[in-house]
Amino acid sequence: MDDVRASAADVTVALREAADIGGFFVLRTGGRDDGWHAAAHSYEAGFADLAEAVARRHRTTEPRVDVSIAHLGHAARLWSPALACFVLHGIVLDLEGLQRSDDGPSLRVPRPGGWYVERLGDAAPGALYTQVTRHLLALADGLEVKVAPRLLDGNSASALAGAAHALLRARPAVRRQLTDLTAVLLETGRLEGTGAITGPDLEFRRRSCCLYYRAPAGSKCGDCVLA
Incomplete structure (x- = not known):
């Protein structure tokens, strides 16, 4: 897909605007390599360090709760910048070589890369889905819990819908495109059947539970099937 590659300059601009929306939309790029490691290594280790951090913060006693919360946070940090770059700048982010901070969940790509949505045509939503979900599948494969x-x-799905809802609030002018894209993604691959959009501002109801309510001070999330 070399003929549809986006320029590094355009990707950098897109990432900067995405980062202005909020913390989950931040995907760092460039800079020193110190303090970062390949996300693939974290996947192979089952996100053990982040799950342990969840256990300490929320005082949980069930490893599956820790893993689920860590997984949900990672999904949000993938979907948020990817969705913003697609909708606001017409770029599908290239998440090859994704890195994670040594001391937390922050993400980085060493070099800005991607593809122009317009040149990908009808294949663009599928390309976005693939770039994000391949990381989540790799993480799932590495889980020991x-x-x-x-x-x-x-x-x-919850992370995708949450990112779409936040993006709509920050950039209401993109409502139609964002709504259409979110609906298409929620009918793609493993996201099909996970839940449904329930309101005009991309409110969402999932058909499963992230288990956060099982933490001592936890509760049911707004999109939870149990709410």
């Missing part, structure tokens, strides 16, 4: 696959798919 047993978590229902459809729960993890629901986490991905």
Whole structure:
């Protein structure tokens, strides 16, 4: 797809605007390599360090709860900048070589890259889906704690819908395109059947639960099937 590659300059601009929307929309690029490691290594280790951090913060006693919450946060950090760059700048982010901070969940790509949505045509939503979900599938494959696959798919859908809702609030002018794209993505691959949009501002109801309510101070999320 070399003929549809986006320029590094355009991708950098898109990432900067995405980052202005909020913390989950931040995807760093460039800079020193110190303090970062390949996200693939974290996947192979089952996100053990982030799950342990969740356990300490929320005082949980069920490893599957820790893993699910860590997975949901990672999904949000993938979907948010990817969705913003697609809708606001017409760019499908290239998430090859994704890195994670040594001391937290922050994400980085060493070099800005992607493809122009206009040149990808009808294949663009599928390309966006692939770039994000391949990371979530790799993470799921590395988990040592047993978590229902459809729960993890629901986490991905919830993260996508949450990113879309936040993006709509920040940039209401993109409502139609964002709504159409979100609907298409929720009918794609593993996201199909995970939930449904329930309101004009991209409110969402999932068909699974991330288990946060099982933390001592936890509660049911706004999109939870149990709410």
